[in-house]
Amino acid sequence: xxxxxxxxxxxxxxxxxxxxxxxxxxxxxxxxxxxxxxxxxxxxxxxxxxxxxxxxxxxxxxxxxxxxxxxxxxxxxxxxxxxxxxxxxxxxxxxxxxxxxxxxxxxxxxxxxxxxxxxxxxxxxxxxxxxxxxxxxxxxxxxxxxxxxxxxxxxxxxxxxxxxxxxxxxxxxxxxxxxxxxxxxxxxxxxxxxxxxxxxxxxxxxxxxxxxxxxxxxxxxxxxxxxxxxxxx
Amino acid sequence: xxxxxxxxxxxxxxxxxxxxxxxxxxxxxxxxxxxxxxxxxxxxxxxxxxxxxxxxxxxxxxxxxxxxxxxxxxxxxxxxxxxxxxxxxxxxxxxxxxxxxxxxxxxxxxxxxxxxxxxxxxxxxxxxxxxxxxxxxxxxxxxxxxxxxxxxxxxxxxxxxxxxxxxxxxxxxxxxxxxxxxxxxxxxxxxxxxxxxxxxxxxxxxxxxxxxxxxxxxxxxxxxxxxxxxxxxxxxxxxxxxxxxxxxxxxxxxxxxxxxxxxxxxxxxxxxxxxxxxxxxxxxxxxxxxxxxxxxxx
Numbered sequence: 001x002x003x004x005x006x007x008x009x010x011x012x013x014x015x016x017x018x019x020x021x022x023x024x025x026x027x028x029x030x031x032x033x034x035x036x037x038x039x040x041x042x043x044x045x046x047x048x049x050x051x052x053x054x055x056x057x058x059x060x061x062x063x064x065x066x067x068x069x070x071x072x073x074x075x076x077x078x079x080x081x082x083x084x085x086x087x088x089x090x091x092x093x094x095x096x097x098x099x100x101x102x103x104x105x106x107x108x109x110x111x112x113x114x115x116x117x118x119x120x121x122x123x124x125x126x127x128x129x130x131x132x133x134x135x136x137x138x139x140x141x142x143x144x145x146x147x148x149x150x151x152x153x154x155x156x157x158x159x160x161x162x163x164x165x166x167x168x169x170x171x172x173x174x175x176x177x178x179x180x181x182x183x184x185x186x187x188x189x190x191x192x193x194x195x196x197x198x199x200x201x202x203x204x205x206x207x208x209x210x211x212x213x214x215x216x217x218x219x220x221x222x223x224x225x226x227x228x229x230x231x232x233x
Numbered sequence: 234x235x236x237x238x239x240x241x242x243x244x245x246x247x248x249x250x251x252x253x254x255x256x257x258x259x260x261x262x263x264x265x266x267x268x269x270x271x272x273x274x275x276x277x278x279x280x281x282x283x284x285x286x287x288x289x290x291x292x293x294x295x296x297x298x299x300x301x302x303x304x305x306x307x308x309x310x311x312x313x314x315x316x317x318x319x320x321x322x323x324x325x326x327x328x329x330x331x332x333x334x335x336x337x338x339x340x341x342x343x344x345x346x347x348x349x350x351x352x353x354x355x356x357x358x359x360x361x362x363x364x365x366x367x368x369x370x371x372x373x374x375x376x377x378x379x380x381x382x383x384x385x386x387x388x389x390x391x392x393x394x395x396x397x398x399x400x401x402x403x404x405x406x407x408x409x410x411x412x413x414x415x416x417x418x419x420x421x422x423x424x425x426x427x428x429x430x431x432x433x434x435x436x437x438x439x440x441x442x443x444x445x446x447x448x449x450x451x452x453x454x455x456x457x458x459x460x461x462x463x464x465x466x467x468x469x470x471x472x473x474x475x476x477x478x479x480x481x482x483x484x485x486x487x488x489x490x491x492x493x494x495x496x497x498x499x500x501x502x503x504x505x506x507x508x509x510x511x512x513x514x515x516x517x518x519x520x521x522x523x524x525x526x527x528x529x530x531x
Contacts, residue, residue, distance in 0.1 A: 080444030091439050105443035110235040
């Protein structure tokens with residue numbers, strides 16, 4: 001059984017916009033998958049369904065054997081502890097230091113401070129930010145802030161890492177660095193990575209599985225694929 | 234241990250938030266304080282109205298004048314008839330002969346002098362009793378009036394009756410005011426915390442994204458509401474204790490006349506303060522939970 005399975009998934013928002021229509025996907029454990037498509041194609045909705053920020057209108061979303069679409073609101077946090085999310089806009093807390101930002105989820109889980117320290121130090125080492133742990137987010141470059149966001153996402157060793165256009169706000173050099181970090185984590189932690197992106201250069205360079213969504217429909221799904229610019233005929 | 238750490242963190246975060254958002258906290262505390270002061274006034278007023286009503290009810294007696302020349306057997310029958318009425322407080326029933334009444338009149342009184350001059354005591358023997366329910370006093374009096382050998386029945390009559398029913402209206406109005414004000418406090422705290430939470434919605438959304446349970450997210454806000462509510466009740470409590478004590482001393486424990494006796498401060502200020510503290514704390518928590526709930530949907 002695949003780690004992630006989407007069966008006949010439909011998502012229609014309350015304003016009537018259909019973001020996804022009959023999406024069927026299977027993603028295996030440890031896979032690295034790019035999800036591409038123009039703005040408004042449904043990439044972000046797909047991500048949000050995986051970490052239950054949105055609910056499906058029809059169909060089933062299974063993550064690690066759990067039917068996410070049937071998860072109760074009060075139990076969503078259990079899923080989120082197994083899923084790390086990396087955002088384009090980092091979503092860091094400005095009043096907390098790098099260390100505190102990364103430790104934040106673990107503190108709210110009620111873990112012991114020694115355990116938290118060990119996990120946080122492991123995460124900062126993996127993203128190469130060991131010398132910046134006392135800095136505040138506004139003292140860091142965009143690339144560094146994104147590394148903090150990645151460290152926070154991986155600090156609890158999640159089985160799934162969802163990256164929502166993580167390089168969208170970064171220059172090409174920084175983007176490459178970030179992609180190297182994520183690829184390394186994918187190999188070392190054997191976490192499944194699903195990354196939505198617009199970055200043609202990255203997709204073409206990394207030669208991973210590429211799923212292309214257009215108008216809410218999966219139009220292509222290729223192993224070691226390239227960036228595909230799909231246009232209406 | 235895990236639960237203790239989570240609760241400890243909740244309390245720490247709540248404390249930090251109260252100081253970090255000081256102006257908002259102050260707004261919340263002062264609005265709570267103002268409404269609780271009015272709640273306190275209403276409670277003390279209700280207590281006093283209750284006490285005055287009770288006082289009036291206590292002093293309100295029915296006097297039954299027995300016809301002259303009624304023999305002892307008939308007097309006893311009449312007594313039994315009176316006691317048969319449910320509204321009569323049996324322990325309060327007292328029979329006074331004309332001589333008893335004459336004896337109870339002070340020697341210095343002119344009436345006593347007149348009575349002394351007369352050969353025969355013109356006074357009638359009487360039954361005096363209190364009633365359980367003042368509202369039914371006229372029914373009771375009318376019933377007794379119909380008994381044999383009853384010359385006349387008198388009681389505090391219309392003034393007392395009206396006063397009691399008026400006080401009852403005031404008391405009910407006070408209770409409604411207290412309940413309404415508790416809602417106002419809840420609304421004010423809820424709204425102020427909504428503003429605090431709005432400025433922290435980013436933090437809440439991040440907490441949710443990283444897998445913090447709703448209970449853990451709510452905890453600091455719950456404690457914050459409790460702190461704000463309790464802080465907001467401190468000024469009203471101080472005012473209640475010292476203000477009422479001062480008022481009591483200033484008026485000498487009586488208002489307008491000796492009949493309107495104020496309740497002793499020691500018997501009510503501490504209870505009222507406890508009520509204010511509990512209302513402040515509870516309303517703070519409920520208001521806060523109400524405000525945070527909308528950010529925890531989906």
